Amino acid sequence: MCGIIGFTGSSPAVPILLDGLEHLEYRGYDSAGVAVISPEKGLQIQKRKGRLSALREKLDGLPPLEGTTGVGHTRWATHGEPNDVNSHPHVSQNGRVAIVHNGIIENYAEIKEFLLHRGVRFRSDTDSEVVAQLLDYYFTDGSDPLDAVYRVLEKLEGAYALGILCADRPDMLIAARKDAPLLLGYGQGENFIASDATAIIARTRTVAYMEDGEVAVLTPRGIDVYDEYRRPVEKQRHTIDWDVSAAEKGGYAHFMFKEIMEQPEALRHTVSPRLRDGEVAFDELSLTEEKLRSFRRIFIVACGSSYHVGMLGKYSLERFLRLPVEVCLASEFRYSSPLVDERSLVIVISQSGETLDSMAALREAKALGGYILSIVNVVGSSIARESDDVLYTWAGPEIAVATTKAYSTQLVLLTMFGLWMARALGRAGGPEYAAVTAELGLLPEKLETVLAGTDVYQYLASLYFNRDCVFFIGRNLDYALGLEGSLKLKEISYIHSESYAAGELKHGTISLIEPGTLVVALATYGPLIDKAVSNIVEVKARGAEVVALTTESQRERMEKLADHVMVIPDTHPALQPNLGVVPLQLFAYYIALQRGCDIDKPKNLAKSVTVE
Ligand code: M6R
Numbered sequence: 001m002c003g004i005i006g007f008t009g010s011s012p013a014v015p016i017l018l019d020g021l022e023h024l025e026y027r028g029y030d031s032a033g034v035a036v037i038s039p040e041k042g043l044q045i046q047k048r049k050g051r052l053s054a055l056r057e058k059l060d061g062l063p064p065l066e067g068t069t070g071v072g073h074t075r076w077a078t079h080g081e082p083n084d085v086n087s088h089p090h091v092s093q094n095g096r097v098a099i100v101h102n103g104i105i106e107n108y109a110e111i112k113e114f115l116l117h118r119g120v121r122f123r124s125d126t127d128s129e130v131v132a133q134l135l136d137y138y139f140t141d142g143s144d145p146l147d148a149v150y151r152v153l154e155k156l157e158g159a160y161a162l163g164i165l166c167a168d169r170p171d172m173l174i175a176a177r178k179d180a181p182l183l184l185g186y187g188q189g190e191n192f193i194a195s196d197a198t199a200i201i202a203r204t205r206t207v208a209y210m211e212d213g214e215v216a217v218l219t220p221r222g223i224d225v226y227d228e229y230r231r232p233v234e235k236q237r238h239t240i241d242w243d244v245s246a247a248e249k250g251g252y253a254h255f256m257f258k259e260i261m262e263q264p265e266a267l268r269h270t271v272s273p274r275l276r277d278g279e280v281a282f283d284e285l286s287l288t289e290e291k292l293r294s295f296r297r298i299f300i301v302a303c304g305s306s307y308h309v310g311m312l313g314k315y316s317l318e319r320f321l322r323l324p325v326e327v328c329l330a331s332e333f334r335y336s337s338p339l340v341d342e343r344s345l346v347i348v349i350s351q352s353g354e355t356l357d358s359m360a361a362l363r364e365a366k367a368l369g370g371y372i373l374s375i376v377n378v379v380g381s382s383i384a385r386e387s388d389d390v391l392y393t394w395a396g397p398e399i400a401v402a403t404t405k406a407y408s409t410q411l412v413l414l415t416m417f418g419l420w421m422a423r424a425l426g427r428a429g430g431p432e433y434a435a436v437t438a439e440l441g442l443l444p445e446k447l448e449t450v451l452a453g454t455d456v457y458q459y460l461a462s463l464y465f466n467r468d469c470v471f472f473i474g475r476n477l478d479y480a481l482g483l484e485g486s487l488k489l490k491e492i493s494y495i496h497s498e499s500y501a502a503g504e505l506k507h508g509t510i511s512l513i514e515p516g517t518l519v520v521a522l523a524t525y526g527p528l529i530d531k532a533v534s535n536i537v538e539v540k541a542r543g544a545e546v547v548a549l550t551t552e553s554q555r556e557r558m559e560k561l562a563d564h565v566m567v568i569p570d571t572h573p574a575l576q577p578n579l580g581v582v583p584l585q586l587f588a589y590y591i592a593l594q595r596g597c598d599i600d601k602p603k604n605l606a607k608s609v610t611v612e
Contacts, residue, residue: 001027001028001029001076001102001606001607001608001609001610001611002027002029002073002074002075002076002088002100002101002102002103002195002610003021003024003025003027003029003073003074003102003195003196003199004024004071004072004073004100004102004161004163004182004193004194004195005017005020005021005024005071005072005073005163005192005193005194005195005199005200006070006071006072006100006163006173006175006192006193006194006218007020007068007069007070007071007173007190007191007192008068008069008171008172008173008190008191008192008218008219008220009068009069009187009189009190009191009220010068010189010190010220011068011190012064012066012067012068013034013036013065013067013068013069013070014034014036014059014064014065014067014070016203017034017036017070017071017072018034018052018055018056018059018072019202020072020192020194020199020200021034021052021072021073021074021199022052023198023199023201023202023247024074024194024195024196024198024199025051025052025074025601026198026255026399026400026401026600026601026607027074027076027195027196027606027607027608028076028401028601028604028605028606028607029074029075029076029606030049030050030075030076030077030082031047031048031049031050031074031075031077031082031083031084031086031087031088032047032048032050032051032052032054032055032072032073032074032075032087033045033046033047033048033055033072033073033075033087033088033089033100034046034047034055034059034065034070034071034072034073034089035070035071035072035089035091035098035100035165036065036066036067036068036069036070036165037067037069037070037098037165037166037167037169037170038066038067038068038170039170040066041066041067042095042167043091043095043098043165043167044065044066044067045089045091045098046058046059046062046065047073047084047087047088047089048084048087049082049083049084049087052074067170068170068171068220069165069170069171069172069173070165070173071089071098071099071100071163071164071165071173071193072100073087073088073089073100073101073102073163075087075088076606078104078127078611079104079108079125079126079127079128080124080125080126081125085123085124085125086124086125086126088100088101088126088128089165090123090124090126090128090129090131090132091132092132092133092135092136093120093121093133093136094136095167096136096139096166096167096168097132097135097136097139097164097165097166097167098132098164098165098167099128099131099132099135099162099163099164099165100128100162100163101128101131101160101161101162102160102161102180102181102182102195102610103158103159103160103161103178103179103180103610103611104127104158104159104611104612105127105128105130105131105156105157105158105160106127106157106158107155107156107157107158108127108128108130108158111130111134111155111156112130115130115133115134115137118137120133120137127158131152131156131160131162134152134155135148135149135152135164138151138152139166145164145166145169145172145174146174146215146217146226146230149164149174149176149215150215150230153176153178153215153228156178158179159178159179159180159356159610159611159612160176160177160178160179160180161175161176161177161180161181161182161195161210162174162175162176162177162182163175163193164176171219171220172217172218172219173191173193173217173218173219174215174216174217174218175193175210175215175216175218176214176215176216177210177211177212177213177214178212178213179212179356179359179610180354180356180610181195181196181209181354181381181382181608181610182194182195182210183195183196183197183207183208183209183210183380184207184208184209184210184216184218184223184225184235185197185200185203185204185206185207186204186206186207186208186223186237187203187204187206188204189220189221190203190204190220191218191219191220191222191223192204192218193216193218195608196378196608197240198247198397198399201240201247205239205240205241206237206238206239206240207237207238207239207240207380208223208225208235208236208237208238209238209380209381209382209385210225211227211385212228213227213228214226214227214228214233215230223235238379238380242396242397246396246397247397247399254400254589254599254600255399255400255600256400256402256404256492256585256589256599256600257589257599259398259399259400259404259405260404260405260451260582260585260586260589261451262395262396262405263404263405263408263447263451263582264444264445264447264448264451265444266393266394266395266396266405266408266409267408267409267412267443267444267447267578268444269394269395269396269409270393270394270395270409270412270413271412271416271440271441271443271444272441274416275416275437275440275441278434278437278438279423279437280416280419280420280423280437280440281420282391282416282417282420284389284390284391284392285373285389285391286388286389287371287373287389289424289425291371292421292424292425293425294342294343295323295343295344295345295371296323296324296343296344297323297324297325297326297339297343297344297345298317298321298323298324298325298326298344298345298346298347299325299326299327299328299333299338299340299344299345299346299347299365299370300313300314300317300325300326300327300328300346300347300349300414301328301329301330301333301346301347301348301349301358301361301362301365302329302330302348302349302350302358303329303330303331303350303355303357303358303609304403304487305351305403305406305407305484305487305488306349306350306351306355306358306403306406306407306410307327307329307330307349308407308480308481308483308484308487309349309375309407309410309411309414310327310328310347310349310414311327311480311483312411312414312477312480312481312577313325313327313347313411313414313415313418314326314327314480315476315477315480315574316414316415316418316574317414317417317418317421319574320418320419320421320422320427320428321418321421321422321425321427322427328361329357330348330355330357330358330360330361331357331361331612333361333364333365334357334360334361334364338364338365338368340364340365340368340369340370341368341369341370342369342370342371344365344368344369344370344371345370345371345373346362346365346366346370346371346372346373347373347374347375347414347417348361348362348365348372348373348374348375348376348383348387349374349375349376349410349414350374350375350376350377350381350383351376351377351378351393351395351398351403351406351407351410352377352378352381352607352608352609353374353376353377353378353380353381353382353383353384354378354381354382354383354608354610355383355608355609355610356609356610356611356612357609357612358383359382359383359386360612362374362383362386362387363386366386371388371389372386372387372388372389373387373388373389373390373391373417374387374389374390374391375390375391375393375410375413375414375417376390376391376392376393377392377393377394377395377398377406377409377410379392391413391417393406393409393410393413394409395408395409398607399600399607400599400600400607401491401492401600401601401602401605401606401607402488402491402492402585402588402599402602404585407484407581408578408581408582411577411578411581412440412443412575412578415436415440415574415575415578416440419433419436419437435572436572436574436575439571439572439575440575442571443571443575443578443579446568446569446571446579447578447579447582449569450568450569450579450582450583451582454586454590456566457566457583457586457587457589457590458590460547460564460566460587460590461587461590461591461593461594462590462594463564464518464547464591465493465590465591465594465595466595467495467518468495468496469495469496469497469498469512469517469518470486470489470495470496470497470498470518470519470520471497471498471499471500471509471512471513471517471518471519471520471539471544472485472486472497472498472499472500472519472520472522473499473500473501473502473505473519473520473521473522473535473539474499474501474502474521474522474523474525474532475501475502475503475525475528475531475532475535476525476527476528477524477525477573477574477576477577478502478522478523478524478525478528478532478577478580479499479500479501479502479522480577481522481524481577481580481581481584482499482500482520482522483499484581484584485499485520485522485549485581485584485587485588486498486499487499488584488585488588489584489587489588489591491602491605492588492589492592492597492599492602493588493591493592493595493597494595494597494602494603495591495595502521502531502532502535503531503535505535505538505539506538510538510539510542513539513542513543513544514542514543514544515542515543515544516543516544516545517539517542517543517544517545518544518545518547519536519539519544519545519546519547520546520547520548520549520584520587521535521536521539521546521547521548521549521562522548522549522580523536523548523549523550523554523558524549524550524551524554524568524576524577524579524580525573525576526551526553526570526573526576527573529554529557533557533561536548536558536561536562537561540561545563546561546562546563546564547562547563547564547565547566547587548561548562548564548565548566549565549566549568549580549583549584550565550566550567550568551567551568551569551570551576552567552568552569552570553570555567566583566587568580568582568583
């Protein structure tokens with residue numbers, strides 16, 4: 001989704017803004033722009049449809065924009081098509097204000113109507129432009145711009161992260177936030193706003209997260225923050241402890257490939273500190289045994305791949321805990337009168353910690369009395385901050401839109417939480433607990449063996465990259481894993497694919513299987529291997545070409561049945577998807593590569609989905 005960076009200091013702003021925007025590219029966007037102010041030239045704005053490189057090209061052909069205070073923006077279109085005019089920054093009719101905005105102003109039509117009646121002329125089709133025009137409308141020369149900002153915020157409905165420049169204040173930048181991420185960066189004689197830390201980490205590691213309703217005034221000398229009633233707020237500062245190189249490609253062709261390869265290390269970070277003497281230990285949790293005993297039901301709420309983690313988690317959690325677990329799409333949850341109460345544990349899973357649907361579901365669940373435990377990657381993100389308890393995945397920054405290492409670490413963490421809770425309640429004991437925890441420690445090494453042999457996925461991609469449609473089938477954990485395999489393939493390669501519970505095939509879908517149809521049959525779940533075999537036989541009988549994903553112990557059997565096999569090491573069935581997902585990621589990656597797709601930034605997609 002949209003990315004914002006703002007800077008005020010003594011160096012030329014444009015190179016800093018462009019560098020910041022480059023680090024926000026991964027969020028997904030279709031146009032980019034910058035605005036800077038100088039005492040001599042006032043507000044200067046340049047924006048362009050397309051990639052950041054198009055904006056750079058445009059800027060290279062112009063006299064340099066002067067100014068040491070400015071804002072930059074990458075836009076992911078919601079209201080109005082992606083074009084130069086609809087790109088941000090938006091400037092007011094009288095040229096006194098420029099703004100960048102992330103989020104959606106829900107009552108923009110009403111505000112626009114109000115301003116049109118007062119003679120204001122609009123240039124764009126966006127909801128965001130109303131903010132610039134309304135600010136200008138409330139501005140009175142020489143007065144404190146904050147007066148106008150607060151008047152405008154009072155009128156806005158919806159979600160916003162805003163960066164605001166005023167033509168007559170060349171060393172000032174104003175920021176405001178409600179339901180869209182925005183952080184403040186504290187530098188030496190320079191200060192920043194950004195949608196996330198990757199944009200500014202090259203210049204400062206000291207950040208503070210803006211809360212809903214807050215407004216910040218930045219100058220090179222400092223940052224003043226106020227709450228919604230304009231009372232001063234003392235912000236807690238945090239230090240970003242990951243390295244800049246973690247957010248760079250480091251010699252890999254794509255972030256996605258780098259992040260796939262980082263999975264063993266990421267799993268080590270997630271698992272090792274929480275595994276002591278064969279026991280899962282979560283020192284970071286404040287959940288008491290009494291509270292754990294009070295839960296009658298667990299809800300898992302998430303979107304996309306994080307939701308798929310929840311689908312897998314349901315099987316393990318119900319098995320370990322003997323408690324009902326409901327997995328809900330966050331976008332549906334809040335509108336479905338969920339049966340959450342004080343005896344509900346609500347697990348919210350999110351890589352970014354900023355997904356608006358998940359955030360809204362969290363708030364709904366909290367209002368109903370549920371206890372919120374979140375599993376989040378981005379430290380200090382909104383979902384993490386609003387939860388009662390957080391388990392961080394410690395996967396490091398994930399830049400590719402298609403999630404890989406975040407998915408893997410979420411999955412292992414959810415399984416570990418199930419084990420931990422079961423132990424605390426006296427429901428997990430004996431051999432199974434010991435078997436799973438022993439295998440947990442071995443996962444990174446086993447993953448390394450999967451990653452050591454990428455040739456097979458490259459070869460399979462060369463055979464199948466030009467297919468129009470792919471089916472994924474599996475049972476139980478393999479079914480939930482297939483959902484992720486199918487999403488990975490479609491989001492980066494644009495091949496239509498569907499994932500089915502293999503037993504459902506004969507209830508309709510099998511009519512689509514014809515000679516040559518590609519079926520990826522997941523057969524890693526030991527207890528149901530015989531059933532998986534029957535389903536492979538069924539689709540083969542109708543002419544399907546089958547690529548089977550299976551374990552070392554089933555290799556021989558599968559080689560006789562399927563056209564090709566992808567093989568992973570055996571582990572405990574509850575952890576098998578942790579290994580199984582990697583071949584599916586690589587299969588999707590190499591297919592997208594063969595098709596010449598923009599792998600890290602697939603069309604129409606955004607990394608952090610901050611609109612509903
Ligand atoms: O940041 P989140 O985990 O909340 O994001 C949820 C989904 O948008 C995300 O998993 C999406 O489906 C991925 N692009 C899939 O690779």
